[in-house]
Amino acid sequence: MPYKQTYRLIKQRLLTIIAMFMFCLIVAPAQTENPVDRKFKIYPSPIDRGALMTIELPGDSNEITVLLINIVGKVVQTHKATNKTLEITVPDVSGIYLLRFVDKQKVIAVEKIVVKE
Numbered sequence: 149m150p151y152k153q154t155y156r157l158i159k160q161r162l163l164t165i166i167a168m169f170m171f172c173l174i175v176a177p178a179q180t181e182n183p184v185d186r187k188f189k190i191y192p193s194p195i196d197r198g199a200l201m202t203i204e205l206p207g208d209s210n211e212i213t214v215l216l217i218n219i220v221g222k223v224v225q226t227h228k229a230t231n232k233t234l235e236i237t238v239p240d241v242s243g244i245y246l247l248r249f250v251d252k253q254k255v256i257a258v259e260k261i262v263v264k265e
Contacts, residue, residue, distance in 0.1 A: 188249065194262035197242055203234045215248040238263050
């Protein structure tokens with residue numbers, strides 16, 4: 149195998165490992181000793197690029213902040229949900245994203261969404 153192809157393959161695998169590690173760092177803080185059992189309905193899933201996604205919040209929800217986070221951990225969008233339903237336009241870039249739900253500065257849930265091409 150030529151040197152350039154080997155280098156390219158190693159670089160690609162290393163980037164995949166880094167992306168998986170970053171994904172774990174995003175999800176890990178959401179795991180608490182006493183997780184809150186809340187049901188969030190998110191649809192459609194998977195969703196097309198740039199489409200409108202609907203999130204139905206549980207009945208006991210107060211003011212919840214919803215963070216849309218890309219695979220490398222960057223917060224792409226932030227939304228305040230004061231009603232029982234929140235509509236978000238997803239990014240134009242396909243990939244895996246996380247929705248982090250925060251209530252009173254405490255992460256109460258993390259959901260994965262897939263934005264397809």
